[in-house]
């Protein structure tokens with residue numbers, strides 16, 4: 001009986017070469033799993049790169065202002081994109097906050113996910129038509145989201161659904177703060193810092209960067 005058990009143990013015992021092979025296989029599987037995980041993360045990395053690309057296109061105009069006419073290049077870029085939204089050619093004296101946001105989209109070739117417009121309200125309709133409108137003022141925005149303001153909002157609690165007066169592109173969110181880049185902010189391109197869920201936030205247009213990748 002003892003001999004039989006010994007033989008069975010010998011038969012099933014794993015030889016060192018098999019252990020080595022198993023270790024190699026495990027390491028190979030771990031490397032493959034890591035590579036796959038990195039691959040799966042890639043779309044997010046590409047999406048973030050696109051978000052940054054939009055912000056950087058806007059940031060190159062930092063400091064442009066009406067007083068020295070340097071804002072005209074932004075309006076010219078907007079007008080160069082044909083057909084012009086609603087057939088309107090923007091003039092140098094028009095409000096140009098939405099024009100600025102649109103120019104960044106035109107420059108980066110992202111007009112199908114960030115529809116150009118010179119009117120905030122019209123641009124909101126376009127985002128709504130794309131199913132990419134975020135009405136909740138409590139939404140925590142991401143880099144590249146488009147933020148709309150309503151300056152005349154009544155200072156009370158609740159979701160602002162009033163008339164959009166102004167617009168910018170979210171640069172980054174450091175809760176509870178949002179950093180935004182805006183055109184026609186005191187007649188120039190400037191950063192704005194505000195609180196998440198600020199009462200004057202009307203809502204957000206959310207360009208579908210993932211859709212742009214596809």
Ligand SMILES: [Ca+2]
Nearest residue numbers: 135160202203
């Ligand atoms: Ca709202």
